[in-house]
Amino acid sequence: MSSTPFSALACPLDGKPMQRQGRTWRCDAGHSFDVARQGYTHLLPVQHKRSRDPGDSKAMVAARQRFLNAGHYAPVADAVARAALSARPGNGQLRCLDAGCGEGYYLRRLAEAASKRETALSLLGLDISKWAVLCAARQEHAVSRDRETDGSNWVVASNAKLPVQDGALDCVLCLFGFAVYPEFVRVLEPGGVLIQADVGPDHLRELREIIYPSLKPEREPSRTTPNGLARRDVETIRFPLTLSEPQAIADLLMMTPHFHRASAEGRERAAALDSLTVTIDVRLTPFVRLADNGARDG
Structure with a gap:
């Protein structure tokens, strides 16, 4: 497999293309952004932040890193990689963005799958959490010290304003994240693919039954197809997952929105568990980016 640093970055202030000059990205208007020594670039201007430290906390990122690196979601990652490589x-x-990359697990698994097929890659991982991007950059450097991982592949930024040039991507991943369809359409070239992962109605049901007094009825998923995209067939990834250590159960809870939604009593009930079997229920939906004058189908 050959892999090249992602080069089609756009200035987060004015949208102009940026060029790499040493350890700095610059646009023609003179805006510049330095590559951090840890191997990522911060492209989230302060005026675009809604809080002082947006996104997942350091503790949430660490929990997700432990949980995912243990292989618990490997079937999900394998399905994502297959769908991405088909694009x-x-x-x-393959030029691919993970929009909401977290600590980089799914891009690393994609790179592993691509190496077996000798597929050339240009990858960009983006997250609004600086802790997540820092973790992703450090892990990639630790795994592949001889590979050029000098900040081109990991950026702190927002899905609401992707620092990516128009039509620069073949594939966008939005995995359990914040989908901004107009931005995804803008950065995909016609025929490019958006792969969206959402939880199904039974996802983590057994854990939710423990931490909540009762479960609310599940909402029907929206079947509306965003403008500029054509929906393809949904793939369901469903399997039982047994966690036999309290740390793994705690990590699973902390990496989900349920950690903040549950009461203190609910979190205590989860913390008292020695083992737990939960249902993993994930829906993978591909969308194809239409030509500007194309007709929607699917």
Whole structure:
């Protein structure tokens, strides 16, 4: 597999293309952004923040890192990698963005799958949490010290304003994250693929039954297809997962929104568990980016 640093970054202030000059990204208007020594670039201007430290906390990122690196969601990652690699244009390089990359697990698994197929890659991981991006950059550097991982592949930024040039991508991943469809359409070239992962109605049901007094009826998923995209067939990834250590159960809870939604009593009930079997229920939906004058189907 050959892998090249992602080069189609756009200035988060004015949207102009940026060029790499040493350890700095610059646009023609003179805006510049330094590559941190840890191997990522901060492209989230203070005026675009809604809080002082947006996104997942350091503790949440650490919990997700432990949980995912243990392989508990490997079937989900494998399905994502298969879908992403199918978006490769002919025999060309796959240019893929993980919009909400967290600590980089799914991009690392994609890179592993691509290496087995000798598929060329240009990857960009983006998250609004600086702790997540820092963790992703450090893990990649630790795994592949001889690979060029000098900040081109990891950025702190927001899905609401992607620092990516128009039509620069073959694939966008939005995995359990904040989907901003107009931005995804803008950065995908026609024929490019958005792969969206959402939880199904039974996802973590057994854990939710423990931490909540009762479960609310599940909402029907929206079948509305966003403008500029064509929906393809949904793939369901469903399997039982047994966690036999209290730390793994705690990590699972902390990496989900349920950690903050549950009461203190609910979290205590989860903390008292020695083992737990939960249902993993994930829906993977591909969308194809239409040509500007294309007709929607699916």
